[in-house]
Amino acid sequence: MSASHLGTFPVKTVLSDSITEPGVRTSTAKIVVKEGEGTALLPLPGSVYEFNSSLWVTQAELSKPSIGLEEISISAAGPAGSSFTTVEIQPGGPLIWGLSQDNADGQNWSSASFPARFGANMGTTIQVRFISVAGNERTIADQYQNKLIPSSVNNVALPSPWKSPGTYNGSEIIFGGQPIPAQILYYFGFLCRDIQMQRQGRALVVTLFFRESGKIMQLNYSNQTSVVYSTIFES
Numbered sequence: 001m002s003a004s005h006l007g008t009f010p011v012k013t014v015l016s017d018s019i020t021e022p023g024v025r026t027s028t029a030k031i032v033v034k035e036g037e038g039t040a041l042l043p044l045p046g047s048v049y050e051f052n053s054s055l056w057v058t059q060a061e062l063s064k065p066s067i068g069l070e071e072i073s074i075s076a077a078g079p080a081g082s083s084f085t086t087v088e089i090q091p092g093g094p095l096i097w098g099l100s101q102d103n104a105d106g107q108n109w110s111s112a113s114f115p116a117r118f119g120a121n122m123g124t125t126i127q128v129r130f131i132s133v134a135g136n137e138r139t140i141a142d143q144y145q146n147k148l149i150p151s152s153v154n155n156v157a158l159p160s161p162w163k164s165p166g167t168y169n170g171s172e173i174i175f176g177g178q179p180i181p182a183q184i185l186y187y188f189g190f191l192c193r194d195i196q197m198q199r200q201g202r203a204l205v206v207t208l209f210f211r212e213s214g215k216i217m218q219l220n221y222s223n224q225t226s227v228v229y230s231t232i233f234e235s
Contacts, residue, residue, distance in 0.1 A: 009032070009037070010031050010033045010037070010041060011032040011033075012029065012031050012050075012051075013030045013031075013032075014027065014029045014051050015028045015029060015030055016028045017052075019080045021086070022083060022084055022086050022129050022130060022131055022205065023080045023083020023084055023131040023203075024080060024083075024131065024201075024205065025054070025055060025077065025079065025080035025081075025203070026055075026075070026076070026077045026200075027049065027051065027052060027055055027076050027077075028073070028074065028075050029049075029050070029051055029073075029076075030071060030072065030073055030074070031072040031074070032070070032071050032072075033069070033070050033072070034068065034069065034070070035064065035067075035068050035069060035070050036070070037070065038070035038071070039062065042060050042062050042072055043057045043060050043072075044057065044060070045057050045058060045059060045060065049074070049076035049078070050074075051076075052078070054078045054079070054202065055076040055077055056076060056077065056078055056134070056201040056202040057074060057076050058075045058076055058077050058200070058201045059073075059075040060072060060073070060074050060075075061073045076201055077201030077202065077203055078200075078202035078203050079131045079132070079133055079202065079204075080131070080203075083130070084130075084156075085129065085130040085153055085155075085156040086128070086129045087126065087127070087128050087153075087156060087158060087159075088126075088127040088129075089124050089125075090125045090126075090127055091124060091125075092123075092124075092125060093123040093124050093125035094118075094119070094120055094121070094122075094123050094212045094213070094235035095118060095119045095121075095123030095212060096123070096185070096187060096212050096213075097161065097162040097163045097187070097212070098123055098124065098161075098212070099159045099160065099161060099162060100159070100160040100161065100162050118214075118233045118235075120235065123212050125209055125210065125211050126149060126158060126159055126190060126209070126210040127207060127208070127209055128158065128207070128208040128210070129205070129206065129207045129208075130154055130206055131204065131205060131206070132203075132204040133202060133203070133204055134199045134201070134202050134203065135204075136204060140195065140197065140204075140206055141195060144192040144195060144208055145192055145195055146191055146192060146193070147191065147192050148165065148188075148191060149189065149190040149191070149192070149210040153208070158210075161189050161190050161212075163187060164189065165188050165189040166187055167184065167185070167186055168184070168185040169183070169184060169185075183216055183217065183218050183219070183232075184216070184217045185214055185215070185216050185217075186214055186215045186216075186217070187214040188213040188214050188215075189212070189213065190210045190211065190212050190213070191212075191213045192208050192209065192210050193209055193210070193211045193213070194208075194209040194211075195207070195208055195209070196209075211235065212235060213235050214233075214235060215231055215233070215234045215235075216231070216232050216233040216234070217230065217231055217232070218230055218232045
């Protein structure tokens with residue numbers, strides 16, 4: 001309890017202050033006032049937290065703990081100064097070539113001879129989570145949505161794809177353990193296919209999902225005047 005409010009009204013007390021992963025600071029406070037004075041002091045959600053201007057109020061509630069008194073309970077949240085970025089490699093994404101650390105069937109493929117093996121759920125998803133500030137949603141979407149995976153986010157290194165985006169011929173494409181000719185692979189690399197953003201007070205929790213993307217076309221018909229391909233795999 002602040003000495004400046006001791007024995008006077010309102011009586012203001014910070015009850016808790018904590019930091020949760022991946023870097024959200026939360027705080028709770030209590031304000032005790034005379035009965036009938038609480039409504040005027042009740043802060044609105046989204047307003048600046050009185051006890052820490054880097055946080056925004058997430059919830060405020062007025063109650064009457066005893067005759068003659070009212071109590072305001074306040075919760076607030078915002079980005080912590082010690083926020084950090086986390087990177088996870090999760091199974092279940094599309095597979096074309098995978099990451100540079102992948103090892104196909106236990107074989108030590110060279111970078112030049114490593115074949116593309118495609119499957120809808122045989123690969124990996126790179127999940128990146130970090131803290132930003134509420135209001136930056138559009139900027140983050142423009143920076144990452146459908147963009148190629150960067151080498152790092154907030155100075156934290158990300159896994160490296162095995163191959164660079166480009167166009168590859170059928171001899172580099174494996175299906176059922178065998179190369180299949182007469183195919184073309186348009187490889188787009190690991191792209192940010194999904195973004196989740198959740199506000200917690202002034203903090204914005206951002207999660208990026210990078211998945212391998214490409215299109216494999218198979219030759220259906222060819223003569224002197226026309227060539228027809230059909231899509232047999234796309235991610």
